[in-house]
Amino acid sequence: MDFSEEEIYELITKFLSGEATPDEAMQLEEWKEESIDHSEFYAHAVRLWEQVSGDASCPESTNKAWEKLAGKKTGNNKKKFTLKVILKVAAAVILMVSAGALLFKINHTPQREYSIMLDAGNNFLRDTLPDNSIVVLDKQSGFQYGADDNSRKAILKGQAWFCIQGIDGKPFEIETRYFKIKVLGTTFHVSVEKEFQSVTVTNGAVLLITPHDTLLVSANQKGCYLPSSGRLTLYRKIDINEMAYATHQFYFDDTRLEDICAKLASVYGRKMVIADESLKSMRMTAEFQNESLQDIMVIIAQTLHVHFKQTNDSIIIHEKNSD
Amino acid sequence: MLNDHNDDRLVEMCFKSYYQALHRYAYAMLKNNEEAGDAVQAVFLKIWEKRIHLIKDQGIRAYLYTAVHHHCLNIKRQQRTQEKRLADYREPGVININQLISKESYNRIMNCIDQLPEQCRLVFTKSRFEQKTYNQIAAELDISVKTVEVHMGKALRILRLKLSDILWITFLYNTFTCFSN
Structure with missing residues (x-):
């Protein structure tokens, strides 16, 4: 901003x-x-x-304020309760019947099994789940998924990009190494870095839950968990390049050619060589939406006035006159 | 659709994520810590009890800020009505004594305010000491609301440059006061 x-x-x-x-x-x-x-x-x-x-804002602590609010809610509920005794008795009867039915159902519901197991190995892996949610696993990442009538649960090891289909009454939860993600119908990316694990949301919202903390992360926000402090932290800036391996969307803002090439190489799985040292520090601002690597290279070459050539396994960038 | 437990959880998450920022916003409008806290709580209580589904409209934060804004405007409207009634009985000339700083610092601040460019000083004092809104100031001085905004910004910039040395004293005082509450 x-x-x-x-x-x-x-x-x-x-x-x-x-x-x-x-x-x-x-x-x-x-x-x-x-x-x-x-x-x-x-x-x-x-x-x-x-x-x-001559006066200063000095709010009470969030937890204290929350306790106060929770107390107010309970108080209001009690007032309603005394005013509607007859209705409550009727509700209790219905509840007992429902509870009996629910108990019956629980006893007869088969235990959840993780019916889908994905392992990306050395490549990116894209898959569509039975509920039409899409998952793209980064290299060396693994994913297990299972669903029953009331819930969808998954376990993620490594990093992945998700586009989850919202289904009424069937929440989607993902367990990662450090936290649980409760998905509220959304597109987001879970990333694991050396120092922390994060969730970047591009659409909708997710709840991050650890044993000690919870955080709501909405669109264009990033929630991070730092194992050393055990805290969840919210950032209001996201980097769409982080999830480019899944979306093929890139945004380079005055970025060095060397860094652009490194990003493209990791996403498209092609070796990129900058033949002339002086070219590495050239800078470029560009946005690419689902373009092929060939098209991106043409745009880079035209913008920076460089040449590129392709071999079997690599792309070589060089100055215009050095062929 | 989220169930009741998830709704409760979501309200808790939202409250814990946005309470401090919403309190700052409410405080700026109401100039009273307790009323600001109550305003934020009232908004959340309404959400909770009326089961307003925050997730569906995808704009939780914007919804909360707007709700707090409307709530505070209502409170201010009520306060103005009450003040009008009380005005007839109140003795004039009550001075709000600044309790956050020493008399010397206060005098220095007032001196710096006196040295602001004429129009800038007029706008700033009407806002700060007469508690007038930007609209009221604009109407009184026959200038646009945007011009009022510019003068206010300019006043803060000048004062901040001239008074930076005594800011830390207040900071320490406020920190101590907040933590001891």
Whole structure:
């Protein structure tokens, strides 16, 4: 989110004056979360504002506020309860009948089995599940899936991209090494890196659940789990190149040719060689949506005024006059 | 469709993810920590009790900000009506004493505000000390709301540059106050 210095001062004062629209308030939150510099800049401005105003925002802790809210809900429920005793008795009878039926059903429901097991080995693996959800496994990743009448469960080892079909009354849950992902009808990518595991959501929303924490991750957000701290953290910026192996969508923003080639090589499984050292630092901004590698190379060659040639297993990029 | 347990879980997740940010937003509008907390809680309580399905409209965050905004506007409307009634009985000239900083720092801030460019100072003082809205200021000074925004931003930028040295003192004070609550 790009704001000039003047614009951000105006946005902050508007927010602190209580004049910001919901959209502006969200824009400011997003801007703050983009970097530590931004959040410090904001904190600094707020401190000054508080000095002038003579009062300061000091919210109670989130957990304390949550307990208070949960208490209010319980209180309201009790009030309704005393007012509707007769209805409640009737409901209890129905509940007992339903519980009996449910108990019967549970006793007669076969235990879940993971009926589908996928192993990507040394290649990317794309598969469509019986519910029409799509899974693309990264290299060296494994996936198990099973479903019954009420749920769909999966176990993921490694990283994968998912496009899950929402089905009423049949939630989709994925267990990974560090957390459980409860899917709320969505497209997302689970990635495993050296230091952490993350889920990047491009559409819809997922809940990340660990034994100690939970996090809602919505579209264009990324939730990360850091094993060292055991915390889930939300980021409001995503990198679509992370999941390019599944989507073949790339976004390069003033990116070095060397880095572009490395990304393309990993996704398309072709060796890429930059023959001339000077070309490696050339930069390019481009967006590719499901193009073939050949087409992408033509665009790169035209944009950066370079040549490329293909051999059996590699693509070689060189200066125009060196053939 | 999500079942009740999942709905409860989702409300909890949303509350825990957005409470602090929504409180900041509500506080900016209401200038009262307790009322801001109550406003956020009221919005969530309504969601919870009316079983508003947050997932379906795919815009949880936008929905929450809009709901808090409307709730705070309602509260402010009620407060204005009450204040009008009380105004007849209140003694004039009550000064809000700034309790966050020393008298010396306060005087320095006021001095810096006095040195702001004329129109900028006028806009800033009407907003900060007379609690006027951007619309009211624009109407009074016969300027556009955008011009009010520009003056407010400019005032904060100038003050921030001139007063950066005393900001840390307040920061430490506020941190201490928050943690001791």
